[in-house]
Amino acid sequence: MDCEALRGFQARLLRWFRTHGRDLPWRKTRDPYRILVSEVMLQQTQVDRVRRYYQRFVRQYPTVRDLATAHPARVREAWEGLGYYARARNLHAAAREVARRHGGRFPRRLAEVMALPGVGRYTAGAVMSFAYGEPAPVLDTNVRRLLSRVFVRRRPASPARLDRRLWALAKAAIPHRHVWAFNQALMDFGATVCTARSPKCGICPMREICVNYGRTSGAPTHSAEDES
Secondary structure (H helix, E strand, O other): OOHHHHHHHHHHHHHHHHHHOOOOHHHHOOOHHHHHHHHHHHOOOOHHHHHHHHHHHHHHOOOHHHHHOOOHHHHHHHHOOOOOOHHHHHHHHHHHHHHHHOOOOOOOOHHHHHOOOOOOHHHHHHHHHHHHOOOOOOOOHHHHHHHHHHHOOOOOOOHHHHHHHHHHHHHHHOOOOOHHHHHHHHHHHHHHOOOOOOOOHHHOOOOOOOOOOOOEOOEOOOOOOOOO
């Protein structure tokens, strides 16, 4: 990886985020439980829709202990309208696991967070970086698309190889400082500038370092995925 390009990417992204970062309610907290709630809700669901449900849910269940002791039917009722109800069941089970195995204190180790029901590598990384400032990579759909377009000139034939490469990129890209802002910026930039359809390449601050800029009528060449 070109270290100079990587440093340029970090600086451009953080500078962009200071001006254009989205004002989202779950960014006003460092509570790992509330961050987990937001990340689970955001799976396969648009940000604008999650805003309303997130605020209502954390008012009803403000702590992990509150959720752990709730009746399953009440939890489903609080989730009503968001769909994909397995997410609510997994979130409830995760809260109970925190209460049972960790005494109600949210775990601080990546492996322990990943061991919670319904929590995968991306969600665990989001909790670790957004709650604790740990340099854990995040690789959702938006970040995959952004890193692939900016840094991957030739897509590996194997999806597994591409996946490993993108996780390595996401980890290597994290700066020593500003972990929270950088990972939030990755997701925002992918969602609002380096979008799946009609990416804003003409105003993109990454143009000078993006290996795919201009290869196909100014648009990135990699296949796009729907952004959340």
